[in-house]
Amino acid sequence: MEFSISGGLIVAIGGLTPALAIGLIGAKAMEAIGRNPEASGKILPAMLLGMAFAEAIAIYSLILAFIK
Amino acid sequence: MVSFAAEPIFNIGKFAVTNAFLDTLLVDGIIVGLIIAVRKNLKLIPGKFQTIIESIFSEFYLLTESVAGKNAAKIFPFFMTFFLFILIANWTGLIPGINAIGIKHEGEIVPFLRAATSDFNVTLGLALVSITATHVLSIKTVGILDYLSRYFSLNPINLFIGLLEIISEITKIISLSFRLFGNIFAGEIVLGTVSTLFAFVFPLPFLMLEVIVGLVQALVFAMLTMAFMAVLMTPHHSESKEVSH
Numbered sequence: 530m531e532f533s534i535s536g537g538l539i540v541a542i543g544g545l546t547p548a549l550a551i552g553l554i555g556a557k558a559m560e561a562i563g564r565n566p567e568a569s570g571k572i573l574p575a576m577l578l579g580m581a582f583a584e585a586i587a588i589y590s591l592i593l594a595f596i597k
Numbered sequence: 598m599v600s601f602a603a604e605p606i607f608n609i610g611k612f613a614v615t616n617a618f619l620d621t622l623l624v625d626g627i628i629v630g631l632i633i634a635v636r637k638n639l640k641l642i643p644g645k646f647q648t649i650i651e652s653i654f655s656e657f658y659l660l661t662e663s664v665a666g667k668n669a670a671k672i673f674p675f676f677m678t679f680f681l682f683i684l685i686a687n688w689t690g691l692i693p694g695i696n697a698i699g700i701k702h703e704g705e706i707v708p709f710l711r712a713a714t715s716d717f718n719v720t721l722g723l724a725l726v727s728i729t730a731t732h733v734l735s736i737k738t739v740g741i742l743d744y745l746s747r748y749f750s751l752n753p754i755n756l757f758i759g760l761l762e763i764i765s766e767i768t769k770i771i772s773l774s775f776r777l778f779g780n781i782f783a784g785e786i787v788l789g790t791v792s793t794l795f796a797f798v799f800p801l802p803f804l805m806l807e808v809i810v811g812l813v814q815a816l817v818f819a820m821l822t823m824a825f826m827a828v829l830m831t832p833h834h835s836e837s838k839e840v841s842h
Contacts, residue, residue, distance in 0.1 A: 578820065
C-alpha cells in the first residue's frame with residue numbers, strides 16, 4: 530500500500546509559526562482587555578485583523594498541501 | 598469535493614463559462630438589486646431598511662476617514678465595492694445546495710455555482726484591479742514626478758529602497774490574491790470533509806466559522822486596499838505616518 534505524508538508534513542511545519550503568532554496575538558489582546566475592559570470594542574477588530582494576517586501564512590501551506 | 602480549478606458549464610464560442618463566472622453574475626445581481634431597492638425608496642425620514650444601509654455606510658466611511666484623512670472621499674468607493682463584492686461572493690458559497698446542484702459529468706457532479714472567491718482567477722483579478730487603482734489614484738493625487746520619486750532616485754541608497762518598493766508592489770498582488778483564495782477554498786474543502794464524516798449537526802460550528810471567515814477576509818482585503826491607497830496617496834517627501842503590511 531502506498532501512502533504519503535508530505536501533505537501532513539507541509540501543514541504541520543507551515544502551521545507551526547502561525548499557530549504561535551495567533552497565540553501571541555490572542556494573549557496580548559486578553560492582556561490589553563484585562564487592563565482596560567472598556568476598550569474591548571476597539572481591541573477585538575484589531576485582534577481579528579492581526580489573526581487573519583497570521584492565519585494567511587498557514588493557509589499558504591494548506592494550499593500547497595492540497596495541490597502537492 | 599470541490600475541484601481546484603473552476604469547471605466549465607458550457608461554452609460560448611471559445612469562451613468557457615465556468616461555475617465561478619456564473620456566481621460572479623449572481624453576486625452582481627444581488628448587489629445591483631440591493632442598490633435598486635435602496636434607491637427606489639429613498640426618503641428623508643428613512644425606514645428600517647434604509648437606516649440599516651445608511652448606518653453601515655456611515656460606519657465604514659468613518660473608518661476610512663480615520664485611516665486616510667482628507668483622501669477618504671476618493672478611497673471610500675473602492676473600499677466599499679471590494680468589501681460588498683467579496684463579502685457576498687464568500688457567503689454565496691455557504692448557501693445550502695449551492696455545491697450540490699449541478700450536472701453529472703463522468704460520475705462527478707459539476708455544480709452550477711461555486712463561491713466566486715474560491716476560484717483563483719477571480720481573486721487574482723480583484724488584486725490586480727486593487728493595485729492598478731491604487732497606482733492610478735496615486736499618480737492623480739500626488740502627480741507623476743512625486744510618484745516616480747518613490748521608486749527612482751539618484752541617491753544610490755534611495756535607489757535600492759525604490760527597488761525594494763517595486764518588489765513589494767508585486768508581492769502585494771500575490772499576498773492579496775492568495776490570502777483570499779486560500780481562506781475560502783480551504784473553507785470549502787473543510788466543509789466538504791466534515792459533511793462526509795457526519796452530515797447532521799456536526800458541520801454547524803464549521804459553517805459558523807466560515808461565515809466569520811468570509812466577513813473577516815472581505816474586511817481584510819478591503820482594509821488592505823484602503824491602507825495601500827492611503828500610503829501611496831500621501832506625497833512621498835512629507836510622509837508622516839507609515840502603514841505597515
